[in-house]
Amino acid sequence: MAVVTADIGPGVRGGPVSLDGYAAGPNQSEDLPFGEGVDGRLHTWMFDHADENRAEVDRIVNAGASIMGRNIFGPDRGDWDLDGKGWWGPEPPYHAPVFVLTHHHREPLEMDGGTTFRFVTDGPESALAQAERAAGDGRLAIAGGAATLNQYLSRGAIDELRLHVVPITLGACERVFDGVDGLTFGIDRIRPTGQVVHMTLRLPAR
């Protein structure tokens, strides 16, 4: 079975979380993909200090398949605007199938570089089964956001959780671990850099 990992939060190739557990500010929009009040501060480590954080940035990519919530795919809400191709530009960084959780049907969207977005309307279990088949022996990545991560954490579907903790407090919006109590992780690898504390945590084998 594919090893399921999660790098949570929005952001290019996975993402960070604030010290108080938020993965984005409120009111995400096309102009503010990370929400209000964040001002890029959750992502400085990826964008402005990529060399110092290279090991973690590189580990986020190269999954055999990914699952994400609709808000991580793009700014679109409700019925699809079929001209909209999401946040990720013509060549998204996934280079593999990406399963997008949504309540609204949409045909698969093939992008440059091997990324195909597949829109799953029959729930997270179905998305997990489809993504595990697609990943094969590779890694299956839960690409966020917090609500999607929490859903899979509460199902016991995640083997390894990578939290990239940025030492700021945000105080609003989707929170990691909301409604997911009773978990016990093992501490695998902790690496602080100047901007972020990278925490790799293990969950018991399924």
Place this chain on the structure above:
Amino acid sequence: MAVVTADIGPGVRGGPVSLDGYAAGPNQSEDLPFGEGVDGRLHTWMFDHADENRAEVDRIVNAGASIMGRNIFGPDRGDWDLDGKGWWGPEPPYHAPVFVLTHHHREPLEMDGGTTFRFVTDGPESALAQAERAAGDGRLAIAGGAATLNQYLSRGAIDELRLHVVPITLGACERVFDGVDGLTFGIDRIRPTGQVVHMTLRLPAR
């Protein structure tokens, strides 16, 4: 001015916090000082693995003065039962003045080993001023719980925050950083052990 530090949560000599930011389970009582559902798991690193975590355990003690919420002093609620001397036994580990925030007047309580509990009824600013005077050039420690820490964080009164993050989720009770958004910390020292991730964070100078 005294350097103000905080090791948050209940527990002997300061304490830990869960991965989702809780410093205790709900319904603390004399029988369950850390609340329901915790079962000592937040404190294993202190009690069962003290050697491995010696540096951090030792850094928690030796403050010139401390401030704590009433629930950290003892199980008593409402009007004082003057026979009750708190959680800490006849010789508490503080060996210095401890200022306890409460709405109910009580005379100072002198314990063995140099600890005196002083009960402050005129608010957190007054407690801070009194404790800073008592600490002199020494360190002033905010000894928790989460609500007390949050109160002083929101006043900008804390110089250094030490989070002892235990990789479990609890999902209830007092949460660190609740109502305290907009903070930006510096990453000072991060040390994982087998049971806990010790994080020392700096706040801007007052």
